[in-house]
Amino acid sequence: MLSSFLSVVGTGIRLGQLSVEARACLEQADKVFYLLADPITSAWLVALKPDAESLDSAYQLGKDRGEAYHTMIERILASLRQGLDVCVAAYGHPGVFAYPMHEAVRQARQEGFRARMIPGISSEDCLFADLGVDPGEHGCQTFEATDFLVYNRKFDPSSALILLQIGVTGDLDHKEEYDLCGLRVLVEVLESYYGSTHETIVYEAARYPACNPSVHRVPLGKVPEAPVTLGSTLYLPPKNLASPDLQMLERLGIALPSLRKKVN
DSSP states (O other): SSEEEEEEEEEEESSSSHHHHHHHHHOOOOOEEEEOHHHHHHHHHHHHHHEEEGGGGGTTOOOBBBHHHHHHHHHHHEEEEEEEEEEEESSSSSSSSSSSHHHHHHHHHHTEEEEEEEOOOHHHHHHHHHTTTTHHHOEEEEEEEHHHHHHTOOOOTTTTEEOGGGGGOOOOBBSSSOOSSSHHHHHHHHHHHHHHOOOOEEEEOOTTTTTTOOOEEEEEEGGGOOOOTTOOEEEESSSOOOOOOHHHHHTOOOOOOHHHHHHH
16 A cells, blocks of 8 residues: 555535645645635635645546546646645535546555545535525435436436436537526426426525625526526425325335324
8 A cells, every 4th residue: 555645535515614624734735635616615716725736627628528638637647646645625515416526536556555535515515504404304315507408317206306407408518608408408408397387496605705606586487587606506306295005004004194104
């Protein structure tokens, strides 16, 4: 096992959500890279580690995101191979919709380095708190919007549905501006299950402590007209309540009134 160590940490969605453990990793690292979504957190990190490097330069207009991710991974591993203890700070949770972070950890371990990932608060965590949603009440399904369409993901309309990155549905390249063609396709597909009048929420977590989250309640058919950004998430509450399997209740020895009390 090689002596160099890689830590990948999450900074949370807004400043102040960084854990004590993650901060300690940043302070102790020989080399720090970061991929953050707001200038305030970036400025805070650079003040903590003046030689920290942003990975944002890997993105180039018209360049496939996969190529950008490969560039990030190589920069991280290059420092690790030089014998440095490396820490990478990523926006939100470093393991949620963060391919380069997972791949950097995987490749580091494959090359004989120690590597770990420290969780952070994700946009989905903020959604549960801001919208008052308990994922254990009816169940919850989460997909990336483009993946949801391309792979025809199966889901249960009697459970909550969360679709991430709806503002870039169908877009694989880094651009200055994005159109909503993909989002319109997404809405058309969802309408076949929910109908156009089903109430949805276009949500974006607050990036700064003093700000409120963006919460827009709109009928599904009106989602493309809502203020959708690159960070928007679409939340669809259950269309209907699921019916219990009576045979399974009998097998488990559960009485229906007891089940209702437990669920409620």
